Amino acid sequence: MRVTFTVNGRRHEADDVWEGESLLYVLRERLGLPGSKNACEQGECGSCTVRLDGEPVCACLVAAGQAEGRDVVTVEGLAGYEAARAGTAPREVGTVQQAFLDAGAVQCGFCTPGLVVAADELIERNPAPSDADIREALSGNLCRCTGYEKILDAVRLAAGRAAAPEEVS
Amino acid sequence: MEFLRPRTWQEALAAKAEHPSAVPIAGGTDVMVEINFDHCRPTHLMDLGRVPELHEWEVGSATVRLGASVPYTKIIERLAPELPGLALASHTVGSPQIRNRGSVGGNLGAASPAGDAHPALLAAGAEVEAESVRGARRIPVEDFYTGVKRNALADDELIKYIHIARADGPQQFSKVGTRNAMVIAVCAFSLALHPARRTVRTGIGSAAPTPLRARAAEDFLTVALEEGGHWDSGRPLPPSAARRFAELCAAACDPIDDVRGSAAYRRRAVGVMARRTLGWTWESYRGEERSTRCA
Amino acid sequence: MAGTADTTAATGAGAGARTGTGTAGATAVGARTGTPDGVGASARRPDGTLKVTGEFAYSSDLWHEDMLWGCTLRSPYAHAEIVSVDIGEALAQAGVHTVLTYDDLPAERKNYGLEIKDTPALAHGRVRYHGEPVALVAADHPETARRAAAKIRVEYRELPVVHDEDNALAEDAPLLHAGREDDHAAHVPHPNIVHRQPVVRGDADAAARRADVVVTGTYQVGMQDQAFLGPESGLAVPAEDGGVDLYIATQWLHSDRKQIAPVLGLPEEKVRMTLAGVGGAFGGREDLSMQIHACLLALRTGKPVKMVYNRFESFFGHVHRHPATLRYEHGATRDGRLTHVRCRIVLDGGAYASASPAVVGNAASLSVGPYVVDDVDIEALALYTNNPPCGAMRGFGAVQACFAYEAQLDKLADRLGMDPVELRQRNAMAQGAVMPTGQVVDSPAPVAEILRRVKALPLPPERQWEAAAEGGRGAVDVRALPGGLSNTTRGEGVVRGVGYAVGIKNVGFSEGFDDYSTARVRLEAAGGEPVALVHTAAAEVGQGGVTVHQQIVRTELGVGHVTVHPADTRVGSAGSTSASRQTYVTGGAVRHVCGLVREEVLERGRARFGAHHPAWTSAELLLEGGKVVTSGGEVLASLVEVLGDEPVEAVGEWRHRPTEPFDLTTGQGFGHVQYSFAAHRAVVEVDIELGLVKVVELACAQDVGKAVNPDAVVGQIQGGTTQGLGLAVMEEILVDPSGRVRNPSFTDYLIPTILDTPTIPVDVLELADEHAPYGLRGAGEAPTLSSTPAVLAAIRAATGRELPRVPVRPEHIVDV
Incomplete structure (x- = not known):
């Protein structure tokens, strides 16, 4: 079947999609957007987190056909999505992404794309999250390398910078 | 495999009548796992995502009419005052990403004994509205679960709404998992006080082939509260009665040993949750009573 | 590309x-x-x-014009004879390019292995574990490949399953590998033992007579999975010269190549390998997974072939941490000086050897922990069974031993009426100490100091779930309580416990390996x-x-x-x-x-x-x-x-400077190039009625010699600590008596989420090792060792239960 939907602001068409394919497979294997990761394909790890019509969801659990006509944001478009939201000029690396770099929250990085999408949504929804809020919002994103401490640091840092954007160099 | 995209409820019913083996998919949080792991290859996959009614809810005077596909996140954010037990249960479902997609209709369709919504529906009191081209019917939720991952739906039927009684008193939900988030229930328990009718209802999950009510425990507690004059006095139940209630809840279980936990543990844990949730709901009832009287 | x-x-x-x-x-x-x-x-x-x-x-992101997808058919049985394989129907499917079985292996060599080449590239006549690869398919879409694989008809005849020490070592036990010719075959007492290493020093019997207190215990460690997030995956591209280019996630390119090339029948230089992005490893990529398979399919079809395991297959696609049974006896004088240690460590290596010999060497040589004990009698061995193959995982051999010896130290402290940290410090090794292997520890060994540091930290405040809550007096934040979001307690039944542990890990390849x-x-x-x-x-x-x-x-x-x-x-x-x-x-x-x-x-x-x-x-x-x-x-x-x-x-x-093998009967020898030490203090809250655990804080002090990158060092310590926490309270691959894996998914193999992970304060010491570059000390593994026993010690302190097994389950805590 053919599936047509918007990804990171661009309209995409995928042909010959097998009906059992997930949105994740279509993004990764048909649209050349492998940033969303395939760690579990059962909704347990969050590494494929994308925004589907604004909601953070696991792309592995969305049937490709369900994405028809919908609007998807992936990690590849996250910085642009943030800029559009804030009405600022697009940057290569968004606030949350930069904070992950600065806090040393990236090791193998396989969980990172899902985490930055989820954390960006948290800060959009709750600009001053408590530690417990951060933990709850990210409880669907498994990381096997870091022990999460530096991920918490990164989200705190990003929230602080988002609240005071002029301080970001 | 064929992908069906009904745009209206009538189209969905017609498609299901034509293809009774079609697997409906809404949030995909169960169905897609089955497909990704090669556990199921349906002839047809029917996306219910475009049927508007399924995503809507209506708060009536006595019940909430919940569209089958309303995601858990919406229940938590919008329906907690009317459906406190279900909102608590919804909060324990998977992860934020799962709660954004998963729905009560999906939980019912899968009819896994571990589904988080079931105990809360049982305790609150609910009916499942199923429909086919042949017509609609309402199934009391107690009768909806017919076996492990089996439900009362006919091949041509789809779940449209869940009619859930609006809370008239405190409700609680607890679930035991071996992780502090994102965990499938080892067992779960829900309790609803119904002061208007001076009854209580319970729901037990993942401790029997189907979700169930602990009816003997409900009866015992209803009588104990009535006879002790507790509804009026607000006095807490004596510890011996609370213990007895917990024992009866545990006795209602018919659990198995599996990778998630042992049968003996499940029984024990249901008893502990029953005792604790009784304490919490009663405390809350007393608090409400006091503030009502003071006002 | x-x-x-x-x-x-x-x-x-x-x-x-x-x-x-x-x-x-x-x-x-x-x-x-x-x-x-x-x-x-x-x-x-x-x-x-x-x-x-x-x-x-x-590696799973790779893409090549015209590429095919590979798929593996695996055994549903742990031990069976393959009576027949019929690929006819599978091969006839539209979109299928090839189907390969053992008969298609092109070279004389059919087996591979890290040290012992006992693992068939595809099963031949017999499968030895649940999930063993039997056949391969290459097709134009992964679903086509999966459907074709399902059409391969394999007739199995089930064989008796070897699943534990008793039936592995019975006289009439079925042999996993008859006619062994590996280097260990000659010295093992039974052919179902991969390797056995005794370590004998002093006179444990005589020393035991000097002991005022003797404690014994039998401990068990469950099968842990590395659970790296990036699934096994790779892309093999056939080359014009008859060779192959393989883009792969691995831990050691050259070791892979050495194992791959002979099975492909190619000289090593025709197998060109490039590391693709690796989504974590933790030991699970030390062995081959689909490397040979992807190359075989690519060479046969003449097309690039991509293989990606899903999470289900990943649980069968790599080796796990050895489950172990450890029997220990510790003796001490009344003033808390260790007199002797006797122990027997039995590791389940599963169906193929993998890294078992090295795991045995570590378990034996590090079995006493970072303590000075002059008189020891130690035996460690790994079994061949029909359970899933086990091999490398972060801290191997040392992790299992540390769980047991630290439990023993707590037991001993309790019997002596002595503070558990004090007892440890009294027996702690320091630079110049002699290991049970006779090796002198010739660089700093600040064991007492790291214990002192974690103990000196202020304890996190009590009833932190109230402090975390918004909404004033009486309010609780369930996220800070055992059970978390599942809403099981508001403080009822919750008891705090504090526990300590310290461990020792060797750094680098040991026992004479040219590293x-x-x-x-x-x-x-x-x-x-x-x-x-x-x-x-x-x-x-x-x-x-x-x-x-x-x-x-x-x-x-x-x-x-x-x-x-x-x-x-x-x-x-x-x-x-x-x-x-x-x-x-x-x-x-x-x-x-x-x-x-x-x-x-x-x-x-x-x-x-x-x-x-x-x-x-x-x-x-x-x-x-x-x-x-x-x-x-x-x-x-x-x-x-x-x-x-x-x-x-x-x-x-x-x-690095050379090491030497351990003597096969006494275990004596300069076996390790360097040692690494970490200590933890765990603070837990246990719901003693439901058996649920919330780890509140897991503080670590570790000597790293020189922190070449301080942030990265802390990241390693926090990550290793968390994997230890996972082993303590949730992570286990469950294998039933028929050898089948019962929980191959992230739904039922649980790893810690961010809500399970506590604050992890890290204190990094930098005491230079003069033998090492910049004085550095390998840092990645030591924190995984002591984390687990520290959490268990804290749970024991809260519950008063013995808890001799990890992961501890709610059933064990409430004792039903």
Whole structure:
């Protein structure tokens, strides 16, 4: 079947999609957007987190056909999505992404794309999250390398910078 | 495999009548796992995502009419005052990403004994509205679960709404998992006080082939509260009665040993949750009573 | 073609190339801080930006024009005879390009293995574990391949299953591998024992008679999974020369190649490997997974073949941590001096050897822990069974032993009425101590000090779930309680416990292994700047090796701009990214080769400018900030001037000082090159009625010799600590008596979420090991050891239960 939907602001068409394919497979294997990761394909790890019509969801659990006509944001478009939201000029690396770099929250990085999408949504929804809020919002994103401490640091840092954007160099 | 995209409820019913083996998919949080792991290859996959009614809810005077596909996140954010037990249960479902997609209709369709919504529906009191081209019917939720991952739906039927009684008193939900988030229930328990009718209802999950009510425990507690004059006095139940209630809840279980936990543990844990949730709901009832009287 | 991070494939004539071989201690120049982001700085990862933007190419992201998808058919039985295999129907499916079985293996050699080559590339006549690969399919879509695989008809006849020590070692036990010819076959008491290592020192019997208190215990460790997030995956591309190019996530390219090439019937140089992005490893990529399979399919079809396991298959696609049963006896005098230790450690190696021999060596030699005990009688062995194969996982051998000996120390402290930290400190080893193997610990061993540090930390406040709550008095935040979001308690039944543990892990490959690494470093002037390229085959699996290599080059050559060449087999072996060894050994190689480059640069400088300034020949010269300077700080020339148009390049190997095998009957020998120590204090809250645990804080102190990248060191410690926590309270692959895996998914194999993970304060000590580059000490594994027993000690303190098994389950805590 053919599936047509918007990804990171661009309209995409995928042909010959097998009906059992997930949105994740279509993004990764048909649209050349492998940033969303395939760690579990059962909704347990969050590494494929994308925004589907604004909601953070696991792309592995969305049937490709369900994405028809919908609007998807992936990690590849996250910085642009943030800029559009804030009405600022697009940057290569968004606030949350930069904070992950600065806090040393990236090791193998396989969980990172899902985490930055989820954390960006948290800060959009709750600009001053408590530690417990951060933990709850990210409880669907498994990381096997870091022990999460530096991920918490990164989200705190990003929230602080988002609240005071002029301080970001 | 064929992908069906009904745009209206009538189209969905017609498609299901034509293809009774079609697997409906809404949030995909169960169905897609089955497909990704090669556990199921349906002839047809029917996306219910475009049927508007399924995503809507209506708060009536006595019940909430919940569209089958309303995601858990919406229940938590919008329906907690009317459906406190279900909102608590919804909060324990998977992860934020799962709660954004998963729905009560999906939980019912899968009819896994571990589904988080079931105990809360049982305790609150609910009916499942199923429909086919042949017509609609309402199934009391107690009768909806017919076996492990089996439900009362006919091949041509789809779940449209869940009619859930609006809370008239405190409700609680607890679930035991071996992780502090994102965990499938080892067992779960829900309790609803119904002061208007001076009854209580319970729901037990993942401790029997189907979700169930602990009816003997409900009866015992209803009588104990009535006879002790507790509804009026607000006095807490004596510890011996609370213990007895917990024992009866545990006795209602018919659990198995599996990778998630042992049968003996499940029984024990249901008893502990029953005792604790009784304490919490009663405390809350007393608090409400006091503030009502003071006002 | 997608490659790895920061890929500038600088090639060239290699003018001025030097080669050389070094050993530890050969270079005398210490670390200087003249160039920013060098050794000792928390430099940023070179692959960081690509990783946060989703552009980093992991092995599962690879794509090639016209590629096919490979799929593996695996055994549903743990032990069965393969009566027949019929591929006819599968092969006839539209879109299927080939179906391969054992009969299609092209070479004389059919088996592979890290040390013992006992693992068939595809099963032949018999399967020995649930999930063993039987056949392969290549098709134009993964679903086509899966459907075809399901149409392969395999007739099995089930065989009796070997599943535990008793039935493995019975006289009439079915043999997993009859007719063994490996190096261990001659000395093991039963052919179902992979390897057995005793360690005997002093006279344990006599010492036991001096003991005032003796405690015994039998402990069990469940089968843990590495659960790296990036699934096994790779892309094999057939080449015109009959060879194959393989892009793969692995821990050791050259070891893979050595195992792959003979099974393909190719010379090693025709198997060209490039490291694709690796989504974590933790030991689980030390063995081959689909490497040979993808190559076979590519060579047969003449097309590129991609294979990606899903999470279900991943649980069958790699080895796990050895489950173990450990029986211990400790004795002590009334004043808390250990008299002796006796123990027997039985590890379940599963169906194939994998790293079992090395796991046995570690378990035996480290079984006493970081304590001084003169009289020991130790035996460790690994079994062959029909359970899933077990091999490398972070801290192997030492993790299992640490759980048991630390439980024993607590038991002993309790019997002696002594503080458990005090007892540990009283027996703690220090530099100069003698190991049970007779080896003298010849670098700092601050065991008592790291215990002191974690104990001295203030305890987190009580009833933290109230402090965390909004909404005033009486309000609770369930997220801070055992059970978390599941809403099981508001404080009822919750009891706090505090526990301590300390561990010892060897660093690097031991027991006489020639443990070396290779590096190529090139320095040139480009665009008016000096730039360096560093090329090794070291697998970056997330730990930050690429960052460390840049830092070392910056420090040694005084250049800011350092590019990391993708790891591949065009350079010599770097050894494995395991055993906490890469910063030590490949770091050592990079440093050594930088020294060769520096010599060449200075030689060239002397030739060109020596006549202009006497310091060129008389002073000690350094490369700093892009310049040649004297040790007094005088600038002699810029690197750009010295280099001119001609790059300087050097390649060299570097190895740590040699070790020796343990004696097969006494276990004596200089077996390990270095030891690493960490201590933890765990603070837990246990719901004693429901058996649920919330770890509130897990503080760690660890000596790392020298923190080459302090942020990365802390990240390693926090990550390792969390994996230890997982083993303590939730992680276990469950195998039923028929050898079948019961929970191969992330729904039922649980790893800690961010809500399960506590605050992890880390105290890093830097006591230099004079034998190691920069004085550093391998850091990645030690924190995984002591984390688990510290959590268990805390749970025991809260519950009063013995809890001799990990992971501890709610059933064990409430005792039903």
